Amino acid sequence: MNIAAQINSILAALVLLTAFGLLVQRRIYGLLHLFAWQGLFLSISTGLVGYVARQHHLYISSILTLALKVIVLPYILHTLIVRLKIHKEVETVVNIPTTMLMGIALVIFSYHLTAPIRELSTLVTRSTIAVALATVMLGLLMMITRRHAVTQIIGFLAMENGLFFAATSATYGMPLVVELGVGLDILIAAFIFGIFFFHIRETFDSLDVEQMARLKEEE
Amino acid sequence: MSISPFILAASAILIFLSIPLLVPLFLRHQRLLINISSLIAAIASLLAITAGVWTVWKGSTESYIMPLGLPDLPFHLRLDPLSGFFFTVIGLLGFSVSIYSIGYVKGFLSRRPVNRLIIFYNLFMAGMFMVIIADDAFFFLISWEIMAAASYFLVMFEDEKAENRKGAFIYILVAHVGAIAILLSFGVMASLATGFENFGGYTFDAMRQTEFPIKWATVAFLLAFLGFSAKAGVFPLHAWLPEAHPVAPSNVSALMSGVMLKTAIYGIVRVTFDIIKDFPWWWGVIVLIFGLLSAVMGVLYALMQHDLKRLLAYHSVENIGIILIGIGLAMTFTSFHLPVLAALAITAGLYHTLNHAMFKGLLFMGAGAVLHATRVRNMEEMGGLIHKMPWTAALFLIGCISISALPPFNGFVSEWLTFQAFLLSPSLPSPILKLIFPLAAALLALTAALAATCFVKAFGITFLGQWRGHHTHVHEASPSMRVGMILTAVSCLFLGVFPTMVISWMDIIPEKLVGGSLTTTAGQFGWLWLTPISHSRASYSAPLVFLIILAVVLLIYIFLHTRKTAIHRGPLWDCGFEKIDTRMQYTGTSFAMPIRRILGFIFLIKETVRIEASTGTPGHNTFPRSIHYRLRVRDRMWGWIYNPVADASxxxxxxxxxxxxxxxxxxxxxxxxxxxxxxxxx
Known part of the structure; x- marks a missing residue:
């Protein structure tokens, strides 16, 4: 195993670590920082894969990731949190140790699931596919277990990180056009979420998505 | 390009599709719009008739692939003798009804604009022709839906009434359940034709060339039969008919009952005889049994109705049953390789299709004229209309005689042919069928008798006796309405008197579908005698019967009118009873009572008598102040099938x-x- 693969594995481990960090973090600013770190690791990993595999378009992806996920999105969310005067505490539906246990189960499940792909693939990055899948699932788990709209969007973005990671590690990245499109989508999604937050707060005086159960038709 | 039947058919469809474009031009001239659109529709119908008659006469088959359609899935069209026959049926009634519409639709002008009626009427006609001419599953279903949607809006025409909305909803619901079944059936056949790799199997041609394994063929047939039955109103899926037909405008009811139901018959014949071709005998028995059920139950329910159009709607159930009996018999005979018998049975079924279109169209138009004039649908509030509307009465009577299967009109010919097919069933090799068929024949005979009873009631209560209604201004139908009805009445007579000609004209259809023909036997004694199988069995000379009946009627007329003491009208004899009034007349309810007593278990009857006693006087029950009698006869199928399904959903x-x-x-x-x-x- 060459050095690049080893560095890549370390980066993958760090991404997974930040994903778990997102699950346990109780403070909302902490969440933002962790998210930014995850983006950074992702960006470095992408650049590294681009260098090793001589896929130069991956550099653009890497820079894009750095700009969007490490700088722009955390900045937007930070502004939102300040503007909306959101509680600094994260409220969860399921308590944190249980969430952790579920997360561990999901990681094991991902490794089990990607075992056949690891056998077939010849890429440098093949061992990280499981991590990528686990990141997606952990993001989804985070969306499920958090009550707050801001934490849900962070979960959503973490999920996207996982997908991006899966794309680079499974096939050395999607075509550049697709990645640009996805990057744009993420940015627009963040804007839409921002507008959405304002509306939820105007309607319910809170950003707790549980309040949206009131929209349901009475039985 | 030289003129061929296909060109005529296609131009008829195009004309129907483009008539709605006229509507925006004549928004302010509604009378003109009605005249022009109806006349153009009549011309288009004539084109369709020409195309149909020509195709059947030549026995030609023309198919075209249109440059239109879904990507990679162009529409296929085909005009073969079977389509040609149905083109003729639809065109004939469409022609009469279009002329009838000139007068009828004007009756709405004082109440509401008629743009919607004209738009959907023509789309509906176009949809029916498109169903008949379609040669692939997609185009068929698209046309089928155009037909269903257009007729839905026609039923909804007077949408301010709750019963119209309810009827239309039930109709569109049943139509869609049926359409789903048809779609699935085509799906099964298409996937067997080419597998799931490509879409080539969606044409009927590809399906025709496929040998279906019996298991999947059965699935496809049952689904198709279910789907088409829902549209045709086969018992127990008939519930939409008596809800939707009475509330639709009468020209539309005439078309819906007369020809729209026939597109479902067309579908059944197309799928079984043309596409699947090879089937076991019990399919025929299924069709036969459902046909019998529809025939008997339809006529029994019809007897209980006092709403004229509802009664006619139930009769459509009955007649669809009779048509299905013919088709079921043909299927059974075909699977036992008896082509001549199968040809006889399918000719009977198709002939009845044509006949039913004519007389049911006539009856609905007659009912429309009566409704138009009296503004009531309940015949217990009519009576004595023969004096006020002699034309309508005479024409309605012709319809009644035809539907009751009495010579010399057309209903007799097709039912007689069906009986002949039944009587030949001993030649079948299966002993079970030998047991079932005579029973079925007996039930068919019962149906015919009950139908006659029912129309004695319908005609008697509506047109005879004295006027029971309140408002006195009842007028005769307008000339164009009369012309429309006369056209169908004349066709009823023609089809009844010259069956040999019609049968030899349409003989190509059984020849193509079941490989047998009737010409060799049917016309063996010339045009005068109709001999289905052999001279020693049975033959019927319609022209002679007609001449004899005509002669007898003429003789009686001469005998009555040339005597010195001519007939003169006087006041009604009141049997010495002082105050005779119209409420003492025999009513439809009392006429149907014996049957209600004998066969009451079939219906859901709620009969209440409330006696309002004159209080204070001794023996107050002897001289009650008033007696209220209420009778409600409902369809048991609602409780047995429809409500459970609705509750479950x-x-x-x-x-x-x-x-x-x-x-x-x-x-x-x-x-x-x-x-x-x-x-x-x-």
Whole structure:
């Protein structure tokens, strides 16, 4: 195993670590920082894969990731949190140790699931596919277990990180056009979420998505 | 390009499709719009008749692939003798009804604009022709839906009435359940024709060339039969007919009952005889049994009705049953390789299709004229209309005689042919069928008798006796309405008097479908005698019967009118009873009472008598102040089939509604769990 693969594995481990960090973090600013770190690791990993595999378009992806996920999105969310005067505490539906246990189960499940792909693939990055899948699932788990709209969007973005990671590690990245499109989508999604937050707060005086159960038709 | 039947047919369809474009031009001239659009529709119908008659006469088959359609799936069209026959049927009634519409539709002018009626009337006609001419599953279903949607809006025409909305809803619901079944059936056949790799199997041609394994063929047939039965109103899927037909404008009811139901018959014949071709005998028995059920139950329910158009709607159920009996017999004979018998049975079924279109169209138009004049639908409030509307009465009587299967009119010929087919069933090799068929023949005879009873009631209560209604201004139908009815009445007579000509004209159809023909035998004694199988068995000379009846009628007329003491009208003899009034007349309810007593278990009858006693006087029950009698006869099928299905769907909907938690997390859990399960399983 060459050095690049080893560095890549370390980066993958760090991404997974930040994903778990997102699950346990109780403070909302902490969440933002962790998210930014995850983006950074992702960006470095992408650049590294681009260098090793001589896929130069991956550099653009890497820079894009750095700009969007490490700088722009955390900045937007930070502004939102300040503007909306959101509680600094994260409220969860399921308590944190249980969430952790579920997360561990999901990681094991991902490794089990990607075992056949690891056998077939010849890429440098093949061992990280499981991590990528686990990141997606952990993001989804985070969306499920958090009550707050801001934490849900962070979960959503973490999920996207996982997908991006899966794309680079499974096939050395999607075509550049697709990645640009996805990057744009993420940015627009963040804007839409921002507008959405304002509306939820105007309607319910809170950003707790549980309040949206009131929209349901009475039985 | 030289003129061929196909060109005529296609131009008829195009004309029907383009008539709605006229509507915006004449928004302010509604009378002119009605005249012009109806005349153009009549011309288009004439084109369709020409195309149909020509195709059947030549026995030609023309097919075209249109440059239109879905990507890579062009529409296929085909005009063969079977389509040509149905073109003729639809065109004939469409022609009469279009002329009738000139007068009839004007009756709405004082109440509402008629743009919608004209638009959907023509789309409806176009849809029916397109169904007949379609030669692939997509175009067929698209046309089928155009037909269903257009007729839905026609039923909804007077949408301010709750019963119209209800009738139209039930209609569109049943139509769609049927359409789904047809779609699935075509899906099964198409996938067997080419597999799932390409879409080539969606043409009927590809399906024709496929040998279906019997198991899947049965699935396809049962689905198709279910779907087409829903449209045709086969018992027990008939419930939409008596709800939708009475509330639609009468020209539309005439078309819906007369020809729209026939497109379903066309579908059944097309799928079984043309596409699947090879089937076991019990398919025929299924069709036969449902036909019998529809015939008997339809006529029994019809007897209980006092709404004129509802009664006619139930008679459509009955007649569809009779047509299906013919087709079921033909299927059974075909599977036992008896082509001549099969040809006889299918000729009987198709002939009855044509006949029913004519007389039911006539009856609905007559009912429309009566409704138009009296503004009531309940015949217990009519009576004595023969004096006020002699033309309508005479024409309606012709319809009644035809539908009751009495010579010399057309109903007799086709029912007689059906009986001949039944009487030849001993030649079948299966002993069970030898037992079933005579029983079925007896039931068919019962149906015919009950139908006659029912029309004695319908005609007697509506046109004879004295006027029971309140408003006295009842007028005769307008000339164009009369012309429309006269045209169908004349066709009824023609079809009844010259069956040999018609049968030899349409002989190509059984020849193509079942490989047998009747010409060799049917016309063996010239045009005068109709001999289905052999001279020693049975033959019927319609022209002679007609001449004899005509002669007898003339003799009686001469005998009565040339005597010195001519007939003169006087006041009604009141049997010495002082005050005779119209309420003492025999009513439709009392006429149907014996049958209600004998066969009451079939209906859901609620009969209440409330005696309002004159209080204070001794023996107050002897001289009550008033007696209220209420009778409600309902269809048992509502309780047995429709309500359970409706309840079940509501139950499922409520249970499914529980999924809606209103919490994002719950929805996320749904997708999460789904992903995990799929990942584990795949």
């Amino acid at each position: 509501f139950w499922i909907a409520r249970k499914t509604g529980k999924l809606q938690q209103g919490r994002i997390q719950a929805y996320l859990v749904y997708s999460f769990v789904t992903i995990i399960i799929l990942l584990v399983l795949l």
